[in-house]
Amino acid sequence: MNLELITLLGKKIDQEVYEVMIPTAEGEIGVFPGHEPLVTIAVPGAIVVRYDKGDSDSQLDYFAISGGVVEVSQEKVRILVDEADNGDDIIESESKAALARAIEMRDNAKDQVELEQAHQLVDRHSVRLKVADIRRRHRR
Template sequence: MSLTLEIVTPEAKVYTDTIDSVVIPTVEGEIGILPGHIPLLTQVASGELRVAKGAETQFLAVSGGFAQIEGDSVRVLAENAITEEKIDENAVEAAMKRAEQQLAEAKALDPQELEHLQNLVRYSGVQLALKRRKR
């Protein structure tokens, strides 16, 4: 038995494949999905999404959105998602520093802008941790 996993952001389809299992970061902790999982709709948190296919495990950084599990189909609709090999460490570090600087300098940000910057810092942190794990 297998699962079909699709990960989509507002910009693009980031991932689609037939897999054995997936571990998704949710606001209530990580959940593992195997074939035959009960139907579920859950909120995705910033974190590491792990895809198992055969003996291989692939890692993606995700943030925000929802995961829908129905039958043997898993669909993740995320604000941001990127595969490990596409993460540009220098670009992520620069974006994270800019967002942290804006947060530090901001006296009166509106709540939406504040939340956006905080999410950017969190997502950047996830990407860097993913990229640096193997060192």
């Protein structure tokens, strides 16, 4: 089936895949070819892509997303997300530092706007860190 991962900065993926795992509000769903048509909401988490049926777990691709809309049909999966970072591009130490900074910002926030922004940063970086972590465990 064809997977399209669309962000504001263009299409991250537009190719044939075997399986996609998507974090949704109702829990994680695995989508294989021939899935029932479905439109649902993705929550912050990791999208996992298996490109070929024979691919082992170490060949999976991970994308950290911050929520979006998923559209599944028989031969196609289309995911609209705000941001998608490939697990390979995430540098763990940097993400850790960024998360620490975000938490510090949240604790020292002076007003509502700052707090709101800090919360989003904390969410974003914890998701990225989680994705980097899962990827590392599988690749070992």
